Structures are given as structure tokens and as C-alpha cells.
Amino acid sequence: MMKMINNILVWSTLLFLALLSCSSGDSASGSVPDNAQLNVVINAEVVGTTISMPNGNGSGLVKFNISPNNATSYKVVFGDGETIETTTGVFTHAYSSSGTKTYEVQVTAFNGLKYFSSTKSIMVFVATSQIWGDEFDVEGAPNSSKWGYDLGAGGWGNNEPQYYTNRTDNAIVQGGVLKIITKKENYQGSNYTSARLLTKGKFSFKYGKVEFRAKMPVGGGTWPALWMLGSNIDSTPWPACGEIDIMEHLGNQLNKIYGTLHYPGHSGGTADGATTMISNATSEFHIYTLDWRADSIKFYVDNQLFKTFANSASVPFNQNFFLIINCAIGGNFGGAIDSNFTSSTFEIDYVRVYN
CATH class of the missing domain: 2.60.120.200 (Jelly Rolls)
Incomplete structure (x- = not known):
């Protein structure tokens, strides 16, 4: 009888440790596991792009849509000296340096526990005015x-x-x-x-x-x-x-x-x-x-x-x-x-x- 009780205690302990192990990666709210991954994709639309104007209409406006767009926050480095921090993955930016230039855009997304980054090169034409x-x-x-x-x-x-x-x-x-x-x-x-x-x-x-x-x-x-x-x-x-x-x-x-x-x-x-x-x-x-x-x-x-x-x-x-x-x-x-x-x-x- 003592051996059976000991076996029950051992199995109970193992089961408890297993359950504890399964839940240890959750956030404080239990909703975001620490191994959650974000595949950050930068979608950029240069306003006014046509066949004859492949880098935009000269306004310098670019519409961004970051996926996934449900991260907790985003930090965006636009490559022209400007940086923003935002809680939405949808925003616009106006480049102001005249001419056709290539910018390296970097987005860092925070999912509540970890940071994930991605970069994208975009070419933008800004007309001199x-x-x-x-x-x-x-x-x-x-x-x-x-x-x-x-x-x-x-x-x-x-x-x-x-x-x-x-x-x-x-x-x-x-x-x-x-x-x-x-x-x-x-x-x-x-x-x-x-x-x-x-x-x-x-x-x-x-x-x-x-x-x-x-x-x-x-x-x-x-x-x-x-x-x-x-x-x-x-x-x-x-x-x-x-x-x-x-x-x-x-x-x-x-x-x-x-x-x-x-x-x-x-x-x-x-x-x-x-x-x-x-x-x-x-x-x-x-x-x-x-x-x-x-x-x-x-x-x-x-x-x-x-x-x-x-x-x-x-x-x-x-x-x-x-x-x-x-x-x-x-x-x-x-x-x-x-x-x-x-x-x-x-x-x-x-x-x-x-x-």
C-alpha cells in the first residue's frame, strides 16, 4: 500500500510539473506566449506611381501598411532622419528632399514580450518646389x-x-x-x-x-x-x-x-x-x-x-x-x-x- 501511495505522489508531481511547464511561457495575462513570432512585412505605396512616373508624382508621400497590424507598438525609421513611434501599422510619411532618392525604411514591432524588425528599400521622387x-x-x-x-x-x-x-x-x-x-x-x-x-x-x-x-x-x-x-x-x-x-x-x-x-x-x-x-x-x-x-x-x-x-x-x-x-x-x-x-x-x- 505504501509503494502505491508513493507511485501516486510521483505521478502527481510529474503531472503538476508538466502543466507548470506548459504555462510558463505565457505573459502575465496568459495571452501571449514567449515564443510568439511576428513576421514583419513593410508594404509601401508611393503616391502617384504610374508607368511614366515609377517613383511617384513628386509629392513625396508614401502610404505604409505594416503586417501584422495588431502589434502592441511600432518604431519606424524612415531613412531621411525622421523617426516615429506609433500603435498602428497604418500611416503615411512625406519625404521632402528633392530629387529621386532611395531610402532604407526600418520597422520594429513589439508584440508585448519581444521585438521583431524588418527593413525595406523604397525609391521616392520629390519635385522641387x-x-x-x-x-x-x-x-x-x-x-x-x-x-x-x-x-x-x-x-x-x-x-x-x-x-x-x-x-x-x-x-x-x-x-x-x-x-x-x-x-x-x-x-x-x-x-x-x-x-x-x-x-x-x-x-x-x-x-x-x-x-x-x-x-x-x-x-x-x-x-x-x-x-x-x-x-x-x-x-x-x-x-x-x-x-x-x-x-x-x-x-x-x-x-x-x-x-x-x-x-x-x-x-x-x-x-x-x-x-x-x-x-x-x-x-x-x-x-x-x-x-x-x-x-x-x-x-x-x-x-x-x-x-x-x-x-x-x-x-x-x-x-x-x-x-x-x-x-x-x-x-x-x-x-x-x-x-x-x-x-x-x-x-x-x-x-x-x-x-
């Missing part, structure tokens, strides 16, 4: 819906002697161009005046092509600039916000054009930049262009490339930036001011921003 601009074709003060002003003195960290105003004496649209006029005059305790216009709070963008057509002012000490700052500058002070100087010119270095990037570890005197020489910077209009992408930033004058920077997630050039046009005089970079200087005009024919 202008998303913002100013042709400076309305006489008078600059368009207040597009431009604001930085005001005041103090040199802005560069020991410059000018006072920036919002007067039409210093910034006015005349004859189809914006004129920023730098003057030698006593004003609010400063010996010079000028203007610094910016689109902060009115327009900003991330990636694209910026094109200025401009003619430089004349005079030793003048320091005109066409440039951009990170829109988060109020919460992330310079240089962490990033600065892109599309064009700088010094009256003391006639016809030498600077293209420069400022960011942590590379700012001020250690900034990452290059220069190129042109002719007639102060007597003729030239085109100054920035081509800004997730993987590169390129600087041009009259369509001639002179600086390429490898953009990446480790630098602050993957967020919205706003535009600035100004003319400083003297200071740490502008240098000595010509003793005969009385006034000079920086002329900008247009500003155009493309996707």
Missing part, C-alpha cells in the same frame, strides 16, 4: 509678416559698435531689392547704425535649399551676413542650437566669401568652415546657396560648390532653423573700420527656400 520666399517687390518697410528685427547695441558677443534699429533709414525695400544701410551716426549712445532682420517666430524649416541673390556693401569694417540659427535658441543657447552661416563677407577681405557652421566644440574661432574667392562681390549680384539635407550640408556661390559638411545625428543641424540677414561693422571679425566710412548698402534681390 518653393516653400517660402521674399522677392522684395513691395516698396517701403520690409514685409512684417515675414521679417522681424533684432534691436539694440552691445556687439552681440563680437564687440561690434553698431546699434541695430527697425527704422527705414537702416532697412528699406526700394527698386526691387532689400537695402540694409549701415551708417556712421550717433544713435542711442552708439557711433553706427544698421539692421538685423530675421524670420524667427514667422518662418522656420528643416532641410531644403536656401538661395539668396545679393550684392555686398563697400567699406573697410563692413560685415554682411546671410545665415540661420536653430529655432530652439531660447531653450538651447548658442552654440548648442547650431548656426549655419550661408555667406559672410568682410570689407577688409574683399571678394572672400565665408561659409561656416558653429556647434558645440566648433564655434567662434574654432568653427567648421571654408572660403572661396569671387570677383566683383561689391559691384555685382551673386547667388549664395545652401543645400541642407539629413546627411550633408553644402555651400555654393554661383552654383559652384566650395564646402561640404557631413551632417549626422551628433550635431544640431537636424531641427528647424530660421533665417537672418544683417550687416555688422567692425568688431572681432569685421576688423578695423575705415576712418573715411560714412555709409554703405547691402542689397538683397531675393530670398527663396525650396523643399
